[in-house]
Amino acid sequence: MVHTCVVAGCRNRRTPGTGLSFYRFPRDPERKQLWIAAVNRQGWAPNDGSRLCSTHFISKQVKNPRSPDYVPSVFTPISPEMKEPSRPEVPDKQEARVEAANALLFLQRQGGSGLEEPGPMDANIEGSVSSLTDDDDDNDDESLNEDRDETLAQSSVNFDDVVKALRRENRALRDSVEKMSLSENSLRNDAEKVKFYTGLPNFFVLETVMLLLAPHMDAIRNAKLSKFQQLLLTLMRLRLDLRNQDLAYRFGVRVGTVVRTVHHVVSIMSSTLVPTAVFWPSRAELRKNLPAALRSSCPDCAVIVDCFTVPCEGPVARGNEQGATAACNILNYLIGVAPQGVVTFVSRGVLGNFSPRNLAESSGFLSKLLPGDVVLASRDLDIADAVAARGARFGIAGCFQDDQSRRVEGSPPDTIGVQAHVERVVSMVRRRYTMLTGPVERPFTTAAERTSNLSTFDKIVQVACALNNLCISAAPLE
Template sequence: MLSYKTLHPFCLRAGKQVKNPRSPDYVPSIFTATALSADMKEPGLLDVSDKQEARVEAANALLFLQCQGGSGLDRPGPTERESNMEGSASSSMSADDDDDDEDDESASDGKDETALTSNASVNFDDVLKALRRENRALRESVEKMSLSESSLRNDAEKVKFYTGLPNFFVLETVMLLLAPHMDAIRNVKLSKFQQLLLTLMRLRLDLRNQDLAYRFGVKVGTVVRTVHHMVNIMSSTLVPTAVFWPSRAELRKNLPAALRSSCPDCAVIVDCFTVPCEGPVAYGNKPQQGATAACNVLNYLIGVAPQGVVTFVSRGVLGNVGPRNLAESCGFLCKLLPGDVVLARRDLDIADAVAARGARFGMAEGEPPTGGAAADVQGVRAHVERVVSMVRQRYAMLTGPVESPFASAAERTSNMSTFDKIVQVACALNNLCISAAPLE
């Protein structure tokens, strides 16, 4: 047991009177009149016994403070036995807490399992059906946004927008015609249908090569090679089948109502159009000497039957060429028979050349060549303008400007450029569409 001196902070004394006023054992006296001694004047210089007493007092004070912060006033600190007991108590309490946590976790797990078991029989079938419906809707959405054969099969408007063809049946027919000739094209990334679709989109919308590369997930070089290969195949396969000059009997048999009374001998409607080029064009592997902006264009002559079918298209002639020279050099006049009537919406300065073949030339702006009624002139003019502008409106690539790789001569024997083949292919595709002029 500690003494009262040890417990009370104000009674921590050595047990004898001292004369140092800074010591707790100092007892003041009212009878002291003498001055302080030297040791009293220097309180910091205590003797050895005073220092030991101060250490003892400090130790007692620390023990008292520890006892105050502990479990009771009668013990300055925990003994070894008490420490062991406290440790065992704390461990038992933590063990109890762990047991409680495990019980809580097991209880919660049991509740979750019970909830899952109860929901399995009620909601899982509905959730599975909802997920299947969502999956089906997402697949249909992706399919509609993609450019695949299945996405175009039941969407005629989409086929017309991307290809210019009226419906998927015509597109599939073209595919069947070209597929046997596409075996030589080795392209592991694009299927045969995708190669055809990419080329038709290039002609129809005049999309850039980089745009098509992004849409189909290929490189720009793949797009360029695909377009060139497909244009060559369609030029040799599709053009001879779809673009041809009909006989006079077929022309008169299928003559539209707008021309049947006013111009029954009409054989063809002609027009000339030009397409600008992006840069200087080399024809015959020889660059054009002194080419200017006005001469850096390609000139074409197109002939359309009264029914709206393209029957003739010339090769491109570079430079500033007149319609007469173009008609005489492209072989158009050789198609005419004596008595045929050639119509145009403007003066092309080819009347003399047409007359030399025994045919007649007339313009839709004036009176029909056969002297028809004036009321029929307006219908003839509207029909001619509609037929002539039909092809270029359907395939935007024909409006130019022509890129340099397409304008250069691709074959030395025929001296035809890739763009010449593109114009012919566009005319052939136009003939597969519904006629611009109804027969009745």
């Protein structure tokens, strides 16, 4: 049975593929009268076969009296092609059943001789098709609408759950990426991560260093790296001695950017951080904090000196250095450590064979001594005469220079621990910043500034000692 819309002027018919729905008039008398009044056909009354198409509703007919689609309200003729479907199209049940029955009849006829009369089975099938057409047609549209409403409601609930699950997954992925990244937030609450990558004890110390350097980093133009990332990259270079290519991969920049960043930040730290953290304390401060092991035997101990060497990658020649007539591959440094365990002096590096006395004189170490100061050493550095010329005294572990003319063997045993103390401080600095163990790359050994005559690696050694002083110092000499 083919249905046609009862609205005057509407030519919509139930045909497959149009996507239209046809509704029977309600059984409720009041609502049925509202529909009849909306159709506005004088002297007309609907019968059981009367249908109203979906083009006369805003969306679809509903049973909620508060909805505008409780009664049909659209009566401007609209072609089925121009009406935008408001919901997914669902195939018509009746048409599907008819097609399935016809297909079954066709298959049964093909199985026979093709000349036989329709049997009882054919009659039953045709009867069932007609009964389906007559009986199910009335309730077909209403059942379809109810199924659609239920499906849409269920799908909306499922979509809400999916959105919530995706948001949770997104947050989890963000947290995971943040933990793996080398950003300021990822280090803020992770002291172990700060210590591993920078050598500093916690984020507070790292943030303090950043605040000290930030005003001087404005001249560095780097669009891809923030000031914090530039400092972190440099500290990772010193701390872990990572290759430039490795750091370029980690921070997503080019190798040239890594090289320039390290050189610039090291220069800024050398001029800003080193004078703040590596300085010669006053005599009053030294005596106030002197360890008990030296308080009775060497109350005037000002510094404990030693030398350490760093190998280079290849032969390096510095023509302006005394005694450096040939290429050498060893850098020598003079380091001074206060009895409390902090580094108070670092010289510039000298290549190859060197004289400790010349190094002490050229580096400005002797100018810091006051008459009466005691300078201790872990081994004979051949600077006793130079120290004595400044009115100070020089002592070696296992013996102590009692006056300027002679050394007395069997001096106080407290000085025997000097060697272990100095080695502990130097090893702590080199262990904390692995780049100091070498070998030094050739670009770092060239003089960065002609005025200071300091190479980039000289600055790196001084910066490492300054950063070490910001950490917990070595165990005092007890």
